[in-house]
Ligand code: TXA
């Protein structure tokens with residue numbers, strides 16, 4: 001697996017060459033120590049969670065946070081998620097916790113749920129993109145929890161991909177996206193992510209209101225069982241407008257085109273004919289069966305991004321994806337496919 005045992009020289013070598021390759025640490029004691037040391041020294045690491053790999057750094061250090069935006073080429077209006085070791089340590093970063101947030105955290109943390117709450121002043125402005133809120137998550141993957149336990153500071157971690165591209169679900173994906181980035185010391189390799197799709201982002205814009213800003217690894221149905229009457233915001237078109245976000249109407253990261261492969265991707269219904277313009281091209285098609293032989297939506301979610309990456313590298317003129325059933329994690333899958341796709345009239 002990783003080259004953790006040859007680590008001690010990387011810091012010195014990085015001073016010599018800015019394009020020093022990223023380390024790949026195995027998730028054993030040596031690898032963990034290396035990753036935690038890098039974080040303590042103000043570097044970034046590829047951080048395995050149950051959803052996707054994050055690009056993690058000390059959330060309480062503004063310079064480190066700035067280097068995350070720089071490495072991802074992420075615009076500063078798109079705020080980051082802060083990861084904490086436990087429910088109390090996450091809530092310590094919130095200035096106010098609505099009752100609904102407490103109930104959701106009790107039920108679903110640690111897990112693929114992010115809660116947007118009013119922030120304490122210790123959170124650098126840059127993390128929140130100037131908003132009064134901060135997005136908080138307690139991840140469930142044992143390796144992520146162990147890193148957080150050892151660092152003793154919370155970790156800001158967006159998905160470890162360049163802005164707008166497909167989120168990484170394996171260590172190789174992080175290397176192919178970010179190798180050579182001077183701020184990134186290495187990636188902790190814990191194998192493929194169990195869940196494979198990002199966390200569900202939930203906010204509380206007014207008393208009694210619970211809003212899903214991003215569909216993700218925790219289904220709307222599961223959330224509804226704890227806090228009924230959830231609203232779903234899918235206002236992709238007004239995105240990037242921090243004023244809209246400030247009013248709590250939406251999440252600034254809801255850009256219409258996102259998660260995009262380089263090959264144009266077209267999203268069709270399961271039995272829809274291939275449109276005339278596409279049928280002459282070399283296309284690669286995928287549907288629920290390619291993502292899960294048994295049609296399991298959880299398995300399909302776990303395979304989605306790796307499948308998109310593989311097909312993107314296969315040299316086709318276009319990719320054609322078929323919508324999956326709009327239930328459970330199917331909603332998050334359809335959301336990502338829609339956002340990866342070329343928007344045509346009426347779609
Ligand atoms: O599963 C995940 O959530 C992964 C892993 C690494 O934890 N992280 C992730 O981060 O997907 P990122 O940065 O790619 O997506 C964060 C999402 C964005 O849609 C962003 O707009 C939203 O969370 N968000 C962050 N802070 C927010 C805030 N204060 N208000 C509303 N939305 C916020």
Ligand code: MG
Pocket residue numbers: 158159167
């Ligand atoms: Mg992302």
